[in-house]
Amino acid sequence: MDDLEQKFLQLSWKLHPDIFVNLTEREKEISLERSSKLNDAYRVLRDPVANVEYLLELEGMRKEGEHKQQAPPELLEEVFELNESLDELREARSAGANLDVLTGKLRDAETNFGEKLHEVDAELKTAAQQWDAALDADASDSDREAILQRLNELLNRRSYIRNLVAGVEKELTGAAS
Amino acid sequence: MGRIVGIDLGTTNSLVACVDAQAGQPKCVTGPYGSTLCPSIVSLDPDGSVIVGEAARRRLLTQPERTIYSVKRLMGRGPADVQNELALFPFRIDPQSKNVIRVMLGDKVFTPPEISAFILRELRSWAQAELKEPVDRAVITVPAYFNDAQRQATKDAGRIAGLEVLRLVNEPTAAALAYGLHEKQRGHVAVYDLGGGTFDISILKLISTSEGDIYQVLSTNGDTHLGGDDIDNFLQAFVHHRVLQNGSFDFSASAESTQELRKSLIALKHDLSEKDSALLRFPLPNGELFTHEFSRAEFEKIIQPIVARTMSPVKQALADAHLAPAAIEEVVLVGGTTRTPLIRRTVQDFFGRNPHIDLNPDEVVALGAAVQANILERGVSNMLLLDVTPLSLGIETYGGAVSKIIPRNSTIPASAQEQYTTGVDNQTGIDIHVLQGERELAKDCRSLARFTLKVPPAPAGLPRIEVAFLIDANGILQVAAKDLRTGEQHSIEVQPSYGINDTEIERMLEESIEYAEQDFAERQLIEARTESEAILAATAKAFNNSQSADLPADERANIDAAIAALKASATGTDYKQIRKRIDDVNHATEHLAELLMNSAVSTALEGRKLAEV
Numbered sequence: 001m002d003d004l005e006q007k008f009l010q011l012s013w014k015l016h017p018d019i020f021v022n023l024t025e026r027e028k029e030i031s032l033e034r035s036s037k038l039n040d041a042y043r044v045l046r047d048p049v050a051n052v053e054y055l056l057e058l059e060g061m062r063k064e065g066e067h068k069q070q071a072p073p074e075l076l077e078e079v080f081e082l083n084e085s086l087d088e089l090r091e092a093r094s095a096g097a098n099l100d101v102l103t104g105k106l107r108d109a110e111t112n113f114g115e116k117l118h119e120v121d122a123e124l125k126t127a128a129q130q131w132d133a134a135l136d137a138d139a140s141d142s143d144r145e146a147i148l149q150r151l152n153e154l155l156n157r158r159s160y161i162r163n164l165v166a167g168v169e170k171e172l173t174g175a176a177s
Numbered sequence: 178m179g180r181i182v183g184i185d186l187g188t189t190n191s192l193v194a195c196v197d198a199q200a201g202q203p204k205c206v207t208g209p210y211g212s213t214l215c216p217s218i219v220s221l222d223p224d225g226s227v228i229v230g231e232a233a234r235r236r237l238l239t240q241p242e243r244t245i246y247s248v249k250r251l252m253g254r255g256p257a258d259v260q261n262e263l264a265l266f267p268f269r270i271d272p273q274s275k276n277v278i279r280v281m282l283g284d285k286v287f288t289p290p291e292i293s294a295f296i297l298r299e300l301r302s303w304a305q306a307e308l309k310e311p312v313d314r315a316v317i318t319v320p321a322y323f324n325d326a327q328r329q330a331t332k333d334a335g336r337i338a339g340l341e342v343l344r345l346v347n348e349p350t351a352a353a354l355a356y357g358l359h360e361k362q363r364g365h366v367a368v369y370d371l372g373g374g375t376f377d378i379s380i381l382k383l384i385s386t387s388e389g390d391i392y393q394v395l396s397t398n399g400d401t402h403l404g405g406d407d408i409d410n411f412l413q414a415f416v417h418h419r420v421l422q423n424g425s426f427d428f429s430a431s432a433e434s435t436q437e438l439r440k441s442l443i444a445l446k447h448d449l450s451e452k453d454s455a456l457l458r459f460p461l462p463n464g465e466l467f468t469h470e471f472s473r474a475e476f477e478k479i480i481q482p483i484v485a486r487t488m489s490p491v492k493q494a495l496a497d498a499h500l501a502p503a504a505i506e507e508v509v510l511v512g513g514t515t516r517t518p519l520i521r522r523t524v525q526d527f528f529g530r531n532p533h534i535d536l537n538p539d540e541v542v543a544l545g546a547a548v549q550a551n552i553l554e555r556g557v558s559n560m561l562l563l564d565v566t567p568l569s570l571g572i573e574t575y576g577g578a579v580s581k582i583i584p585r586n587s588t589i590p591a592s593a594q595e596q597y598t599t600g601v602d603n604q605t606g607i608d609i610h611v612l613q614g615e616r617e618l619a620k621d622c623r624s625l626a627r628f629t630l631k632v633p634p635a636p637a638g639l640p641r642i643e644v645a646f647l648i649d650a651n652g653i654l655q656v657a658a659k660d661l662r663t664g665e666q667h668s669i670e671v672q673p674s675y676g677i678n679d680t681e682i683e684r685m686l687e688e689s690i691e692y693a694e695q696d697f698a699e700r701q702l703i704e705a706r707t708e709s710e711a712i713l714a715a716t717a718k719a720f721n722n723s724q725s726a727d728l729p730a731d732e733r734a735n736i737d738a739a740i741a742a743l744k745a746s747a748t749g750t751d752y753k754q755i756r757k758r759i760d761d762v763n764h765a766t767e768h769l770a771e772l773l774m775n776s777a778v779s780t781a782l783e784g785r786k787l788a789e790v
Contacts, residue, residue: 001384009384009386009391009393010386010388012391012561012563013386013388013389013561016561016563016650017590017649017650018344018552018553018558018561018562018650019556019558019561021343021344021553021556022553022556023556032590032647032649032650033592033647035590035650036589036590036591036592036647036648037592039587039588039589039590039591040587040591040592040593042588043584043587043588043591
């Protein structure tokens, strides 16, 4: 059990509404409010991506609903190819043609982008560690700003790739049925 | 204050359990018919009294228009949601129903929570008779995959029954609690719960800490309209089709034969859990006899789609818990439907280990509810349940899309805050639509509530209102708003899309007192008389059968004497005497019952009472 989980469980024993069920309405309200905050915090802290999103929100770098959906330049070629394959698949499906070759191609693309997603996750982890180190070292505002920028870019890239993968999955399940 | 009990309010059967103060072990309460199961069936007598459970089950055939079963399927749902079910369930929905379904029993109209409240009252009376203490609070279990409206409807049922509902506990979680207590097991546990009408899968982690044991739910999934009822429906459709093919009879024209057939098919289904084949012999109303030998293989082929439908929630729950099937150390089967061998095999193959079946699958949920009731009653405890919300909570945004604010499988209580402002000068209201579900568009999710946030007139963009959405430990939504400029709290009246409001609940509570709390002896008398009517009718029917001519004269005389004695005592008020005479008639007609079942089925039905044939 890691430190985070241990701390979460310890606080759950202190705050959970079950423990306050026979007490006053006021105490029940407080328990409900505090235990929901505890659970919200644990949900964010144990998920590395949610963690970074929350940090950027705190630092005013990222507002809700604001996600850049432009393709990262280095992926442009592959994205273009992918979209072409998706179009071909839709056409072939409406024409009732054999889809095996196309779905195979898309599966490869799915794997390829899945790997890229893992790469971004690893980069996010490194950047998050850099942020922690910068805080510990009391780094300058401009250094911190640079790390936050980097984190923001990585999150946008991640959300873009994730949408791509989800789109491919959706088409492939459509092809299978 | 009175005692707290644990109640499993099931689709087919309901149970009540409590923890014995001395032994410290949970135990289900046995009802007046000698069983811990109370059939979830309610019948409204023409004299206005309400009959619940076994006595009501007997009325399914004699008074189908005054009797209702499987009402749990209607909880928290709107009329449009249940159109598909109406073809297979003999619910009579009031055509005037708007958001909340209203069901007709005879000439009276009830909401599903009111009908469930009758069942809760019955169970409370069982518990009070056993404990010899008043019971005024309860922990009630719900399917883990129940949405907000279905949970709210269950809580409303408790209030209408005059019970304070201290907690709604998810059924698989309750089962894990009873099971964990029994086995002292730690680690990852999967609970596969297939009941009469609902399917749940929950993945839990059982953890020992220095303060005590924690039962942490990691993920849950399911289908609130999948269960043993569907097996019955598939079998029924199979027979309807066969019979119609022969051109002999159309079941859709006869509610009574549909009920009779359903009863035979349920018995057949139970037989097929034990045996390799079972014979259906069903006398059609047109005098023909329909027979069909079901092999286990044929049965499994018919129900295979139902079993298959349970597996995608299982896979999703594991994926959400970030676990592979092999990481599950224990598998627990809950719900009567898991007695089906095909289901046991399927679950066993998937997880690669033998599921636990040592606790009675019908009772385990009620036992767990009693454990949780006991924890809450004592206030301090060495056991803690951490459950999750089964569905994501979202709000509608531009273009009918949904923005998820609390993801599914978040530990509850959970909350999210959203800030709102105005788009035009002096705008006085902001419309908010709250939804539950995983789909991207609002129209594909379940609408929980719509409300208008009141805003004081101001230039556009100036107001700052923070709305807090909170899912409490029962999985029920609460909403509060705060004006961030003034710090003022706004109370929000959230009118649930598919719920009953507080005023209506108060009215129902008052009305229910009309029906409620008859003297125990009086209720016993009504039940005994109902049973006596049923057995007399069954005996009269039996004597009309040509097979009864084979009965020796002295036996016939014995039966006539027993019947006369029963008729005489049924006019009196001594329910114990009526019960004894019913037993006498049952005993005297044993041979007659055997004669009626011809040789082919006699082995299957040996030892059954006449009323069950």
